[in-house]
Amino acid sequence: MPSVNLNVSYAPFVRTKDSIESVMYNVALALAPATIMSVWLFGMRALLVTLVCILSCIGFEWLMDTIRKKPASCLDGSALVTGLLLALNVPSNLPFWMLIIGSFIAIAAAKHVFGGLGYNIFNPALVARVFLLISFPAAMTSWPVPFAVDMETAASPLGILKTDGVAAAMKSLDLVNGFYGTMNGSMGETSTLALLAGAGWLFYKRYITFHIPLTMLGSVFLFTAIFHLIDPAAYAPPLFHMVTGGLILGTFFMATDMVTSPLSVRGQLIFGLGCGLLTAIIRLWGGYPEGVSFAILIMNGFVPLIDSWDLNDRKAIHQKKSVTT
Amino acid sequence: MPLPAELSIPLSQHLGKPAKPVVRMNDEVKKGQLVGEADGFISANVHASTSGKVRAIRPHPHPGGQYAMTVFITPDGKDEWAEGLNSAPVDWKGMSKEEILKKIRDAGVVGMGGAGFPTNVKLSPPPDKKIDTIILNGAECEPFLTADHRLMVESPEAVVAGLEIMASLFPGTLKLAIGIEANKPDAIDALQQYAVPKKIEVLALKTKYPQGAEKQLINAITGRNVGEGELPFDRGCIVQNIGTAVAVYDAVCRNRPLIERVVTVSGMEIARQKNISARIGTSFSDIIAFCGGMSEKTNQVISGGPMMGKAIFSLDVPVVKTTSGILFINNSALGKSRERACIRCGRCVEVCPQGLAPWLLANVAQLRQLEKIQLLGLANCTECGSCTYVCPSGRELVHWIKYAKALVSSRKQRKSA
Amino acid sequence: MISDAFIPAVSSLGAVALALGLIIHYVSKRFHVEEDPTVKLVNSILPGVNCGACGFPSCNQFAEVLVETRNNAMTCPVGGPDLAVKLGETLGMAMAEPKAQTAVVLCQGKNDVARRSAQYLGIQDCWAATQAFAGPKQCRYSCIGLGSCIAWCDFGAMRLENGLIVIDKNLCTGCAACIPVCPTGVLVMQDKKAARYFIACNSHDRGAATKKACDAGCTACQKCVKVCEDNAIVIEDFLARIIQEKCTACGKCIEVCPTKVNCIRLERDLNAVKQAS
Numbered sequence A: 001m002p003s004v005n006l007n008v009s010y011a012p013f014v015r016t017k018d019s020i021e022s023v024m025y026n027v028a029l030a031l032a033p034a035t036i037m038s039v040w041l042f043g044m045r046a047l048l049v050t051l052v053c054i055l056s057c058i059g060f061e062w063l064m065d066t067i068r069k070k071p072a073s074c075l076d077g078s079a080l081v082t083g084l085l086l087a088l089n090v091p092s093n094l095p096f097w098m099l100i101i102g103s104f105i106a107i108a109a110a111k112h113v114f115g116g117l118g119y120n121i122f123n124p125a126l127v128a129r130v131f132l133l134i135s136f137p138a139a140m141t142s143w144p145v146p147f148a149v150d151m152e153t154a155a156s157p158l159g160i161l162k163t164d165g166v167a168a169a170m171k172s173l174d175l176v177n178g179f180y181g182t183m184n185g186s187m188g189e190t191s192t193l194a195l196l197a198g199a200g201w202l203f204y205k206r207y208i209t210f211h212i213p214l215t216m217l218g219s220v221f222l223f224t225a226i227f228h229l230i231d232p233a234a235y236a237p238p239l240f241h242m243v244t245g246g247l248i249l250g251t252f253f254m255a256t257d258m259v260t261s262p263l264s265v266r267g268q269l270i271f272g273l274g275c276g277l278l279t280a281i282i283r284l285w286g287g288y289p290e291g292v293s294f295a296i297l298i299m300n301g302f303v304p305l306i307d308s309w310d311l312n313d314r315k316a317i318h319q320k321k322s323v324t325t
Numbered sequence B: 001m002p003l004p005a006e007l008s009i010p011l012s013q014h015l016g017k018p019a020k021p022v023v024r025m026n027d028e029v030k031k032g033q034l035v036g037e038a039d040g041f042i043s044a045n046v047h048a049s050t051s052g053k054v055r056a057i058r059p060h061p062h063p064g065g066q067y068a069m070t071v072f073i074t075p076d077g078k079d080e081w082a083e084g085l086n087s088a089p090v091d092w093k094g095m096s097k098e099e100i101l102k103k104i105r106d107a108g109v110v111g112m113g114g115a116g117f118p119t120n121v122k123l124s125p126p127p128d129k130k131i132d133t134i135i136l137n138g139a140e141c142e143p144f145l146t147a148d149h150r151l152m153v154e155s156p157e158a159v160v161a162g163l164e165i166m167a168s169l170f171p172g173t174l175k176l177a178i179g180i181e182a183n184k185p186d187a188i189d190a191l192q193q194y195a196v197p198k199k200i201e202v203l204a205l206k207t208k209y210p211q212g213a214e215k216q217l218i219n220a221i222t223g224r225n226v227g228e229g230e231l232p233f234d235r236g237c238i239v240q241n242i243g244t245a246v247a248v249y250d251a252v253c254r255n256r257p258l259i260e261r262v263v264t265v266s267g268m269e270i271a272r273q274k275n276i277s278a279r280i281g282t283s284f285s286d287i288i289a290f291c292g293g294m295s296e297k298t299n300q301v302i303s304g305g306p307m308m309g310k311a312i313f314s315l316d317v318p319v320v321k322t323t324s325g326i327l328f329i330n331n332s333a334l335g336k337s338r339e340r341a342c343i344r345c346g347r348c349v350e351v352c353p354q355g356l357a358p359w360l361l362a363n364v365a366q367l368r369q370l371e372k373i374q375l376l377g378l379a380n381c382t383e384c385g386s387c388t389y390v391c392p393s394g395r396e397l398v399h400w401i402k403y404a405k406a407l408v409s410s411r412k413q414r415k416s417a
Numbered sequence C: 001m002i003s004d005a006f007i008p009a010v011s012s013l014g015a016v017a018l019a020l021g022l023i024i025h026y027v028s029k030r031f032h033v034e035e036d037p038t039v040k041l042v043n044s045i046l047p048g049v050n051c052g053a054c055g056f057p058s059c060n061q062f063a064e065v066l067v068e069t070r071n072n073a074m075t076c077p078v079g080g081p082d083l084a085v086k087l088g089e090t091l092g093m094a095m096a097e098p099k100a101q102t103a104v105v106l107c108q109g110k111n112d113v114a115r116r117s118a119q120y121l122g123i124q125d126c127w128a129a130t131q132a133f134a135g136p137k138q139c140r141y142s143c144i145g146l147g148s149c150i151a152w153c154d155f156g157a158m159r160l161e162n163g164l165i166v167i168d169k170n171l172c173t174g175c176a177a178c179i180p181v182c183p184t185g186v187l188v189m190q191d192k193k194a195a196r197y198f199i200a201c202n203s204h205d206r207g208a209a210t211k212k213a214c215d216a217g218c219t220a221c222q223k224c225v226k227v228c229e230d231n232a233i234v235i236e237d238f239l240a241r242i243i244q245e246k247c248t249a250c251g252k253c254i255e256v257c258p259t260k261v262n263c264i265r266l267e268r269d270l271n272a273v274k275q276a277s
Ligand code: SF4
Pocket: B351, B352, B353, B354, B355, B356, B357, B358, B380, B381, B382, B383, B384, B385, B386, B387, B388, B397, B398, B401
């Protein structure tokens, strides 16, 4: 008998190939089309913004791990995704120091203060975005015009909607352009097409399910459609809401964030619905032109409640009939 | 396979109390002779699996991971049956209910799927529980294992006869069913031939894990839900393993105690993968030699299946009545993976067949909140391992759950002591 | 402009704060419970670690019950004789002295002494390991060496050293919290003595098996039993035990023990020595 090295561990002895890394790097990959699109639209400056965000997020992650004496997690991909999402959520002309502050807020304040990946209640990139929006409202809402050479800025279609009304907003935007992404806005949120392509990849890899996106987009669509039907002059058509602002980015990449969304399917449906309704309400009547970030953050806060409701309610065993013949 | 140089037969191969040894050192025993007598109601007889001499009785590694009192037999090579055993097939139809149950008990038949619950006990439910369904579990309990599959293809008549014998123990007409996963058409065909004339349904089930678990099987076949804290007979059902049915047939019609079983030898690191019929007490090292040896890359040898088996800590452990398979693997993730925080992906909740929240159970177990964890349905976990399998954070979910179960039961023991 | 928004905001918040403050004040006055000053006093002398060694969940409860029942048999093992004297002075009665005890590990199976079985790569916790198999050492009675017990010691008296738990007897207060949490039961309590001999082995395996598994294992060879003039050593189920009450600490047994790493251990207790002199 050859002497072998017997190792004892606990069952099961086969494990999924998926890991935190594979999940995170796939999300990053799914964000690639939108990133490329933003570089195409807003030029090299967009690339620099992306790099600054990613590097500073990874750097702060390393720093926090070191301070907290935790095993290094800076390369597990989560900081990369946070940085990428933050970059895609800001105008491409934002000063670098603001980006670094944003990264610090995202990693240190929104994530590590709560205990690191898995323990954070709020989506780090969104917290950073909202922090920047509140602290530097002017810088965060002067959007560079696509393909502009001289950093010309203008309001986004949603901004125009808020200040100048439906007619002006509709005139400023051709819905088809909005779908492709040639409009003013944050780096990554303009191109619905590129975002959907990335989301398709995540669906294919089964890293996200349709529950949250469907209820969220559906409720925004329905809600805005109802008001558009009541008064077309005061309320923009639902498709306008679909392609503008951060709705698509937020829906597919931030509301679906595993850590900050409910675990159960039922919970996810409620969560998506809440995000959608809040988004629509803020857009229609709120003080800010855009409401996706706030809506998701508010619903993030309700996740523990939704989860514990689900847990207490979960009595029946979900067994499905499985006789095939 | 050839007779090994020594057999080590543990006195505990079943759920419940270990058997009491009834032989002593240097005793001569015959094949099939009783060496351990059932001790108490939930216990089972243990027999010598060949003729020879008792060399020692002492604790020895057991494939379940612990040590157990074990009877060592040095075979004399004659392989002589004890008197009255291994008779020509007799007809069971004339036998009384008591006679059949006694034969099953005497032969030491236990559930051969994994838990090893004494079969005669399972077949004598409390009188107030009316049994109307007996199900044979042809859905292999775990991936990789094919021992039951082979039995179904090779001796379908014994399988069917075993089921009939069990059915005869209950009054009235019963629903008899054999559930087989749909990816085993040859087994379905083989059984259908014998089962259909006897009004036994052969049902194809979806191929998925854990289809072979009792509760899932009952639900799939009868649509009944065995709820929290209930046993199958509370819902009028008895589930038996294919191997057990054959053992029942052998015990009742051929007077053969359970001293041999089909074991699936599998995994990438063993030279010849196959199903072998091994005597109870054959050590794993003998089986390795018989199957052409294992490769240097083997880093884990598993008794049972990949999802619920146990990694053994010594190659001296013997095949026991519940050893459905032996796997030889190179687990490359071993030692590299580290548990990380739950990223709340929800996959474990999605896959748990018992509708639990494994991530939460594990977190609470880690904090040793033993009262809270019981409220979360700790006792309902069947330890199927699905949750650990899917977790991208590498969390040892079912191990934490098992850990909590151990702490809870030790605390209960301490309280009652 | 600023004051327009500012003044109402600050004044309304201030009003709310004032109202809440008044309510809290009222509630605390209205529902004030008079605490027995003796209980308070007793509580202040107690160690205040809430370890549970006395049988009460907290030091405060111990104090309450003691003051109420004046039961002088109640003891706090952590505080020891000193505390008993102080408590007696405070309450004006003679308190029973707790027996000074300490936890000991009946195992010396460090990694270089005890042979290993298989490598364990699961959750690093003794209980978790026992769910997977008999333990990473060949001897299944041994200290598993993953330190489950450490978390239960409120006094930081336990640490792991080369695969074996080690108890710092200067820190151990004898609270016994660690005893029931060990899955193999190698921890026991013993009275503190100036010089204390005990068999530091827990293996009930037969001599040959023990010897194969560990250099420090008691093989039940009977040598120590024969040499002991006070009949203080008994062998039960292949394991020797020194009956503490009978042992006179002559040290003869330790000389005849043939095991490679002597399984009979002598522990001197400086504190106990001090008290005795
Ligand atoms: S092992 Fe996991 S998936 Fe299986 S029943 Fe238990 S909690 Fe559910």
